[in-house]
Amino acid sequence: MTQETSGFAAFNLNQNILAAVAATGYEEPSAIQRQSIPIIMVGQDMIGQAQTGTGKTAAFALPILHCINPIKREPQALILAPTRELALQVATSFETYAKQMPGVTVVAVYGGSPMGPQLKAIRNGAQVVVATPGRLCDHLRRDEKALLTVNHLVLDEADEMLKLGFMDDLEIIFKALPPNRQTVLFSATLPQSIRAIAERHLRDPRHVKIHTKTQTVTAIKQAYLLVHADQKTSVVLSLLEVEDFDALIMFVRTKQATLDLASILESKGYKAAALNGDIAQSQRERVIDSLKDGRLDIVVATDVAARGLDVPRITHVLNVDMPYDPESYVHRIGRTGRAGREGRALLLVIPRERRMLQVIERVTGQKVTEIRLPDSQAILDARIKKLTNSLSPLVADAESTYGSLLDCLTADINCTLRAMAAALLRIATNGQALNLDAIEKERRPMAPTNILRSDRLERSSVRLDRCNRERRFPVPLAKGHVRCRIALGARDGIVAKNLLGAILNDGRLAHDAIGRIQIRDNFSLVELPEDGLEALLTKLKDTRIAGKQLKLRRYRED
Numbered sequence: 001m002t003q004e005t006s007g008f009a010a011f012n013l014n015q016n017i018l019a020a021v022a023a024t025g026y027e028e029p030s031a032i033q034r035q036s037i038p039i040i041m042v043g044q045d046m047i048g049q050a051q052t053g054t055g056k057t058a059a060f061a062l063p064i065l066h067c068i069n070p071i072k073r074e075p076q077a078l079i080l081a082p083t084r085e086l087a088l089q090v091a092t093s094f095e096t097y098a099k100q101m102p103g104v105t106v107v108a109v110y111g112g113s114p115m116g117p118q119l120k121a122i123r124n125g126a127q128v129v130v131a132t133p134g135r136l137c138d139h140l141r142r143d144e145k146a147l148l149t150v151n152h153l154v155l156d157e158a159d160e161m162l163k164l165g166f167m168d169d170l171e172i173i174f175k176a177l178p179p180n181r182q183t184v185l186f187s188a189t190l191p192q193s194i195r196a197i198a199e200r201h202l203r204d205p206r207h208v209k210i211h212t213k214t215q216t217v218t219a220i221k222q223a224y225l226l227v228h229a230d231q232k233t234s235v236v237l238s239l240l241e242v243e244d245f246d247a248l249i250m251f252v253r254t255k256q257a258t259l260d261l262a263s264i265l266e267s268k269g270y271k272a273a274a275l276n277g278d279i280a281q282s283q284r285e286r287v288i289d290s291l292k293d294g295r296l297d298i299v300v301a302t303d304v305a306a307r308g309l310d311v312p313r314i315t316h317v318l319n320v321d322m323p324y325d326p327e328s329y330v331h332r333i334g335r336t337g338r339a340g341r342e343g344r345a346l347l348l349v350i351p352r353e354r355r356m357l358q359v360i361e362r363v364t365g366q367k368v369t370e371i372r373l374p375d376s377q378a379i380l381d382a383r384i385k386k387l388t389n390s391l392s393p394l395v396a397d398a399e400s401t402y403g404s405l406l407d408c409l410t411a412d413i414n415c416t417l418r419a420m421a422a423a424l425l426r427i428a429t430n431g432q433a434l435n436l437d438a439i440e441k442e443r444r445p446m447a448p449t450n451i452l453r454s455d456r457l458e459r460s461s462v463r464l465d466r467c468n469r470e471r472r473f474p475v476p477l478a479k480g481h482v483r484c485r486i487a488l489g490a491r492d493g494i495v496a497k498n499l500l501g502a503i504l505n506d507g508r509l510a511h512d513a514i515g516r517i518q519i520r521d522n523f524s525l526v527e528l529p530e531d532g533l534e535a536l537l538t539k540l541k542d543t544r545i546a547g548k549q550l551k552l553r554r555y556r557e558d
């Protein structure tokens, strides 16, 4: 057992589950996991107050998988989620944690896709059913006995389910389940309506809440950027260009991410290293010493590995991944602002983590300011400033050493001093782009070849645009396609995978019918086949994601 899985090993979970957790790279359980797993494992009812980003999915998925009997081919656990997106996400998490449990299958049951295959998967013995309440009720109307074997029920984001008007559906589902089942309820808030459900349907539940006490972080200037998960690496690189840092520590959630990001940074010329729980103590000390004396400028760390790290040179903390509770955030940013200096803390927030940001603001009693992604002009300015700073100390005495040589070289090569200086600048900057056009070009996205690897979308030839959604540039259309506009964007929590799923399902399209999808801040663009477009737009008229209408229409670029 490696050092970092020992936290999970303490739970006595099934070895196959522990092995799957180790493979995800999680170093230790989050606060909600530490408290919930032992309770859920023994079959006790529980109310957990936690929001997205705290690691709540694993908090119930791991102990529930532990209780599943893989030999019995029948539904044993039912997870209810308010939206199709969350249901898919939870189902994917279950699949990840059950990867090494042969015989365990998971089915996601949600509206907007044909009922037949979902019902078949339940009848074929999927042990874990992750469902939205509305669609599950449709199934129960066809087969009211479908859930009689369920021993474990989880209501995920219960407050959201009530907000979306699922109260009546929930009552129908409760009636279709055996009364002696285990019931676990997770909710970010506990209004009276949720307490009433708990009173009626949970038996002697244990309460789990992550207590957050106010903590001050006055010497630290905090800012956040709203980004899409796919953009993180390019956002990190842009921020490093414009932020004036001495030493910087970045936080990510997994040890694999520390290695990946550190190697990208090294390849870009930064003096960077990874720090995670797998790294031996002696090596860890070497990394910290190097950060102290300037042989390293950036360390990419997990929370566990950075514990107690005290390096006065650290001017910046960059939270690439959201911490899973506000205490971790306060701990992380406390790595800067040391020795009475002012520090800077930056946080990348993906749309579904905005709630956690609010919790952080409440706990720290401070507003975290939103900043925009640096544009090409800001990057150009920063590069020129760096160049100026490195050249200005040299001009005073370089001429006495190199002046005559410069005269000889210009004469030999037969060029002007300006041409010679330009050539030397190219060498000095390693050919780095130093004009707007070149920087724009450099920041353009990689070839859009990312093919979705999820379930039935695997064979799709859909190309996802992993680019920065802020950039506007002409992209050639897929053949026979037109570009259409959707009124929802990243700010509405839209991700390409869900958009794609919704259009494929509701539009009954073949997998390869959709071209590129681009998610922008306030809207999205998708390439759809021109042939039959009007009929398709009619089919998708009522399609919703996260409860919001797509308002799909043809997009005219002029």
Ligand code: AMP
Pocket: 025, 026, 027, 028, 029, 030, 033, 051, 052, 053, 054, 055, 056, 057, 058, 253, 254, 324
């Ligand atoms: P959730 O709050 O369940 O939506 O989880 C938020 C994110 O945290 C997901 O990307 C999980 O994969 C990740 N996560 C969950 N538990 C851990 C853990 N113990 N260590 C690191 N990451 C985790």
